Amino acid sequence: MSAEWLYEAGIAEERAILASGGSILSARVEWGEGLRPGLVAEAKLVKRHAGSRRGLVRFDDGAEALIDQLAREASEGVRMMVRVTRAAIAERGRTKLPVVKPAPGEAARPAPNLREEIEATGATVRVLPATSRAFATNGWDELVEQAQTGEIAFPGGAIIVSPTPAMTLIDVDGALPPLKLALAAVDAIADALHRMDIGGNIGIDFPTLADKKDRQHVDKALADALIDWTGERTGMNGFGFVQLVARLERPSMVARFARHPAAAAARVLLRQAERVEEPGALLLTAHPRVLDALEPAWEADLARRTGRTIRSKADAALALHGAFAQAVPA
Known part of the structure; x- marks a missing residue:
């Protein structure tokens, strides 16, 4: 059976799997970070390391990134077009800044979403609705x-x-x-x-x-x-x-889940909540840290997508990954 890319545009998360014969061969997840590979935008060179082609740039929204391959004449304070080549890498203990390179002559453009990234490789991507069971059946x-x-x-x-x-x-x-x-x-x-x-x-x-x-x-x-x-x-x-x-x-x-376990668990909970079939309001039961990680915009998106009232219940006895969603009387 040939492999196929499957894609879900989830709440606060894009997901894609390369599936074949009921198994996942490859998987990708994006959490909507602002500085993602492919983004081209103007930034200010705020620091240049002496004797090197490296430095630090700052975007208009305050986000910072490491830059390499600076031109010899580039001095601190200059504004330039840059292209993001690596997203921020969040690991236990610290976060590595994104990496950019100069992009002279390129027009500003947003980063491609996960689906667009995969399609750019020539692959076909099948977009699934929230109610699809295809991800689950593939593991x-x-x-x-x-x-x-x-x-x-x-x-x-x-x-x-x-x-x-x-x-x-x-x-x-x-x-x-x-x-x-x-x-x-x-x-x-x-x-x-x-x-x-x-x-x-x-x-x-x-x-x-x-x-x-x-x-x-x-x-x-x-x-x-x-x-x-x-x-x-x-x-x-x-x-x-x-x-x-x-x-x-x-x-x-694994790096995302290790660095942001509560936020990762919150996204898993939101995905589960979208798939509740029984009628009624949606009750999200989770550890307090998981509920704290649920941003108001995410809950609003869940309410809009499902057309339901959203309720929550904190249970400190639950593990972070023990959260669950269920339908209750409205």
Whole structure:
């Protein structure tokens, strides 16, 4: 069965999955950030690092971004057209600023939305209504749970995906013998890179393999699994560590959930609420942090889309990802 891109324009979130045979091959999520790849706008150079072509620009709305490839004559205070090449990357502990490059001669234009980004690659995207079950039947709920926990099970073990300021770390854990465990984890790792939209610097901590032939065996298996992945990788060192490097344009799904767990849970709740079929008002029950993360505009959008009254109930005993929506008498 051929793969197909499916797209949902959700509340405060765009979602897209590349699905085939009931499985998600790749996934993308956007949260409507202002500075997204493809945006071209005028900005002011507020700082230039001495002796380099790098600096800091500020847009008219106050947002800031790092800039590279500055012209030699560009001085602080000059206004210039720039193009965003990387969105802000929010990780545990800090947020990396967006990255832009000079765009002389280009006209100002907004960033493409997620659907437009995918269509620009030549792919066809099928837009789904809020009531569609296609995401669910292809495993969206399982993918969201993996993004929330960072844990992905495979026969004989699990990988733990943890975003850090330096790189995304993938730890391989399980009770199998080291070589069998490493080989069993390879497909799960390759799938996670696509399904979680992981890019940038990636470190994989395999079990330590003393025999060089065993390490080469795992290297070969990983190379085969990453045949359709674009990036570079190192061979496994004596401590079982492998590093991958790929282009980084936006935060991965697991990075979004790790940095903004309450906001991520709020978006999951809104999606669930749109799909409630029973008549009546909508009651959103969630941890107080999740309800605090629900912006008034999002609730208003939910009311407009569903034509219902929206109510909320805080329950501190619920986990952040334990929120649920249900119909109650109006």
